[in-house]
Amino acid sequence: MRRRNVLPITAAIVAIASVASLAGCGAEERAGSGRPVATFQVVGETFRIELVTPELIDHAQRLFDGEDLAAIPVGKIVRPEPEVNTGWTWHIDPNTLEFADVTTEVCDGLPSFVEDETLTSDTYCPWSATIIAMDYPEG
Numbered sequence: 001m002r003r004r005n006v007l008p009i010t011a012a013i014v015a016i017a018s019v020a021s022l023a024g025c026g027a028e029e030r031a032g033s034g035r036p037v038a039t040f041q042v043v044g045e046t047f048r049i050e051l052v053t054p055e056l057i058d059h060a061q062r063l064f065d066g067e068d069l070a071a072i073p074v075g076k077i078v079r080p081e082p083e084v085n086t087g088w089t090w091h092i093d094p095n096t097l098e099f100a101d102v103t104t105e106v107c108d109g110l111p112s113f114v115e116d117e118t119l120t121s122d123t124y125c126p127w128s129a130t131i132i133a134m135d136y137p138e139g
Contacts, residue, residue: 039133
């Protein structure tokens with residue numbers, strides 16, 4: 001009876017499992033970057049944007065607290081990864097986010113319009129968006 005060498009097979013299985021677990025961790029790290037996230041409501045629909053600068057965090061928090069500031073979130077739509085924008089297949093590039101008093105009508109609409117591509121602009125600027133939550137990472 002010939003004995004098989006199972007060491008190479010075992011090593012391969014361990015290597016595959018390690019790579020798979022690392023790939024999963026990377027996705028979780030991107031989704032939970034440790035940065036604050038603002039949740040916006042637009043006519044009964046919600047979407048989330050990661051806040052990447054102290055200025056954006058301060059501005060969003062002040063809006064959430066009720067201050068009268070430029071309130072329309074404006075940013076570039078990125079597909080197909082939702083990142084922090086769970087429930088959708090897109091997110092706003094946090095490095096392009098700005099807040100405006102007025103914008104063009106071509107980028108206004110519901111989050112579902114972005115999802116189904118009824119909104120044809122590569123920029124999203126929902127006029128009626130209001131911040132309904134500010135989530136800060138623990139730690």
